[in-house]
Amino acid sequence: MSSEEILLWIKEQFKNTTELTQKTLDYDNKHALLFYVKSLIDQESLQKLIIKPFFEMANENQFKAYLIALPQFQKVESKEQAVSEVTNGNTLIVIQHDLYLIDLQLATNNQVSTTSVETTIHGSNIALSENLMTNINLIRTYYHQASLSIEYFTKGEVNQQKIAIIYDKELVNTKALEIIKQKLQQLDQQVISASTELNNYLNDKRFSLFPQMLMTERPDRIVYNIAGGKIALILDGNAQALIAPAVFFDFMTTMEDNYHTLFISLFVRILRYAGLFVSLLLPGLYVGITSFAPEVFRTELALTVAGSRIGVPFSSFVEVLFMLFFMELLLEASIRLPKAVSATATTVGGLILGSAVTEAALASNIMVIIVSAVAISTFVIPVNELAFTIRIVRLILLLITSVFGLAGLTLGLYGLIMYLVYLDSFGEPYLRLFNYQKAKKSSEGQA
Incomplete structure (x- = not known):
């Protein structure tokens, strides 16, 4: 294949993006054409190894x-190889219809932190990291992949913050891409300093309990989702993407x-969803059963619960609310x-609180166990935004149960499911089961 055809192919692959940089070198009857992706190459090496020698020879x-003698040649x-190497940090040089690839990849792994x-x-x-180009x-x-597209927006009248939209x-x-672009164009804020702010501004349902954008600090998670057809937004100066x-x-x-075997992964996911339901429903179940329907328990268990509450001056609802607070x-x-004192302070505080309230008969022993189980189950939820939401929904269900009993808890759970069905994230139903296997195959094929 001729060099002209290869160049036309490369330009065709990058025609809808602004990532490909084309630079012309022309001096003293010498001509050269450079193609490279600016965010991937070491510009200092480009100047030292290519541009400076071109003008000196x-x-x-x-x-x-x-060029042929360079170890990076x-x-x-x-x-296909030319496009792949350009997207991998190589510089394509055209001289007299001859093509040369020079590896000038910028290694930034030593500039980023760990998760x-x-x-x-x-x-x-x-x-x-907090640098947009590094990310x-x-x-x-x-x-x-040459199909990876990056578009830049500048938002914030005061700080002029740069935002990158990344997608395949x-x-x-x-549909989601059009909605995001439209909302970014309509965005009119004086200052945008964090990804969480951008998340709130881009969502119509700003008062929604459940998050509609996923925040992550992991590049591999971003790549995995891009391969599944999703869009990543990175704000300059922020170490988290949306x-x-x-x-x-x-x-x-x-x-x-994705790294575990099938059965281990299935077990961990079941454990995670079990923790979600325990964290969400256990306080309401305790109040509903002890206050409205103790016959749900076996006789021995009902007597044990009643015996543990002897001397407690509050109702089960106040007891649960007190401990959850x-x-x-x-x-x-x-x-x-x-960080140096947080683990010690909270551990000691929790132990003292648990032993003190039971000795003072302000709460039962079973209540301490329930609150501990709820706290541990909350930590099982992998994304903090959802964990915060569950903590709020748990209190709402607790209030409903304290008034209407187990029937209220059931209706509250049904109402929560209906609310989730009503929600959407940029045109996608919120309870849609994403095809992770398809995204995984796409990611493996592009690696």
Whole structure:
């Protein structure tokens, strides 16, 4: 295949993006044409190894011999290879219809930190940084396709914050992409300083309890979702990206689910959903059964529960509300305290609180067990945004149960499901079961 055909092919692959940079070198009857992706290459190496020698050498033949002698030189064998290498951080040089590939990939892995929120035992622990170009480089390092498109918006009248929209133009959900672009164009705010702010501004349902965009710090999770047709938004100066559209089941999965075998992954997911229901329903069940329908328990268990509440001056609802309130205070304190003392302070505080309230007969022993189980189950939810939501919904269901009993808890759960059915994320039904197997195959095919 001729060099002209390869160049036409490359330009065709990048025609809908602004990522491909074309630079012309022309000096003293010497001509060269450079093609590269700016966010992927080391610009200092480009200047030192290519541009400077071009102006210093006597003729084109000498410069061609110099390029071939470079250890970063790679021969062009096909148009697909040329596109793949350009998206992998190589620079394509055209001299007298001859093509040369020089590897000038920018390595930024040493400039990023490790994950602190979405930690895993298996797989990569590289996290996004606060530099936009570094983050784009990380994503392109994992995603070697010319169809990967990046569009830039500048928002915020005061701080002029740069926002990158990243998607695969061949796999993207076009309806969601149009909605996101339209909302970004209509966005009119003086200051946008964080991804969470951008999340609120892009959602029509700002007062919705459940999040409609997934926040992540993991480049591998971003790549996985882009391969599944989703859109990633990265704000300059933020180490977390937004992924849309996001359905409910996205917030209950981790990247580690893909690294385990089928049975281990299935067991972990069942455990996670069991923890979700325990965290959501256990306080309401305790109040509904002890206050309205104790006959639900076996006789021995009912007597044990009644015996543990001897001397407690409050109703079961006040007892649960009292303990949940202090549990929420401990959780909030663990976030706000310095890391050096947060674990010790909250652990000691929880132990003292649990033993003190039972000795003072302000709460039963079973209530301490229930609150501990609820707290542990809350930590099983992998995404913090959903965990915060469950903490609020749990209190709403508790209030309904305290008035209407177990029937109120059942109706409240039905109402929650109806609310989730009503929600959507940029045109996608919120309870839609995403086809992870398809996304996984797409990701593997592009790796």
